[in-house]
Amino acid sequence: MTESEQQLELLAQSVASARRQAGCRDAAAVPAPPATEILPAMGGEVQHDECLVSMLASGSKGNAAFIRCAGTNILIDAGISCRRIAQGLQQYGCTLRDLDALFITHEHTDHVNGLATLLKRTDMPVYTTQETWSHIGRSVDDYQNRFVPLTRRVRVGGIQVVPFSISHDAARPVGYTVYHGNTKITLATDLGCLSPEVEQAAAYADILILEANHDEEMLKNGPYPYALQQRILGPWGHLSNRTAAEFLASLPMTRRMHVLLAHRSEKNNTPFLSLHTVRQVLAQKGRVVGEDILLRLACQRGRVRFQQGGTELCSETISLQQP
Numbered sequence: 001m002t003e004s005e006q007q008l009e010l011l012a013q014s015v016a017s018a019r020r021q022a023g024c025r026d027a028a029a030v031p032a033p034p035a036t037e038i039l040p041a042m043g044g045e046v047q048h049d050e051c052l053v054s055m056l057a058s059g060s061k062g063n064a065a066f067i068r069c070a071g072t073n074i075l076i077d078a079g080i081s082c083r084r085i086a087q088g089l090q091q092y093g094c095t096l097r098d099l100d101a102l103f104i105t106h107e108h109t110d111h112v113n114g115l116a117t118l119l120k121r122t123d124m125p126v127y128t129t130q131e132t133w134s135h136i137g138r139s140v141d142d143y144q145n146r147f148v149p150l151t152r153r154v155r156v157g158g159i160q161v162v163p164f165s166i167s168h169d170a171a172r173p174v175g176y177t178v179y180h181g182n183t184k185i186t187l188a189t190d191l192g193c194l195s196p197e198v199e200q201a202a203a204y205a206d207i208l209i210l211e212a213n214h215d216e217e218m219l220k221n222g223p224y225p226y227a228l229q230q231r232i233l234g235p236w237g238h239l240s241n242r243t244a245a246e247f248l249a250s251l252p253m254t255r256r257m258h259v260l261l262a263h264r265s266e267k268n269n270t271p272f273l274s275l276h277t278v279r280q281v282l283a284q285k286g287r288v289v290g291e292d293i294l295l296r297l298a299c300q301r302g303r304v305r306f307q308q309g310g311t312e313l314c315s316e317t318i319s320l321q322q323p
Contacts, residue, residue, distance in 0.1 A: 056088035072157030245281035
């Protein structure tokens with residue numbers, strides 16, 4: 001059996017298990033799409049003009065996004081170890097010392113876990129809100145000189161970074177839009193609800209990193225206690241697959257949009273459910289996947305090879321090239 005066949009076999013098993021866990025009466029009610037639809041949709045890297053976006057990790061166990069535009073390198077969040085960040089950068093010929101700046105969305109551990117060590121090993125500035133910096137804790141007390149409070153627009157090298165407010169249970173969380181030339185890149189995760197600020201930030205983006213955290217039925221029938229379920233489903237929690245899809249379908253676009261579905265829950269979602277739900281809703285709304293929108297699923301552990309017996313189906317060889 002080839003590696004691709006093994007992936008599809010385990011994918012089918014994962015789908016059936018997920019449907020049963022979600023309380024579906026017929027685990028085969030939603031057929032698995034063919035390999036040509038699923039396998040190319042796995043991968044955490046997008047290239048557009050002079051810009052490259054790579055999710056070094058995405059999910060409840062850690063988040064970090066690497067963005068390179070021409071000669072400028074930035075990191076958004078440092079929720080994985082400094083060692084893993086360095087390993088992720090290495091595949092792009094980049095070292096920690098090559099990073100020009102770090103931007104933090106909010107203070108939760110899965111977004112700042114590697115920050116203290118990263119500060120020790122680099123000299124780069126850290127941009128975030130004053131409230132977020134204050135809530136990160138004592139681990140950054142010795143690095144007050146590295147903190148730069150966010151302004152409405154930050155210029156770093158050849159790019160401009162514009163923060164926008166998001167709804168999440170943190171001190172003062174933000175998302176980010178990165179501009180370089182005619183390219184617009186937006187990262188919008190940890191979204192309890194979709195505000196006008198998020199809509200404006202995502203509209204007309206060339207590359208959009210969008211949260212598709214959970215399948216609502218899996219969450220409601222899963223292992224989480226009721227209070228935690230309500231927190232995730234509430235206005236300060238996380239975005240479901242369906243809500244993300246409906247949001248995507250409503251966005252104005254000037255040309256084809258590259259979309260990375262990110263921050264997927266390991267217990268309340270699966271790769272198949274994320275992709276299938278989003279594709280289904282987009283089709284119902286008249287958006288053509290592959291023409292209007294190019295979908296990718298951000299890997300939870302970075303761009304890694306498929307592991308026998310595992311559930312991570314991302315391919316380390318896939319990237320998007322602007323046609």
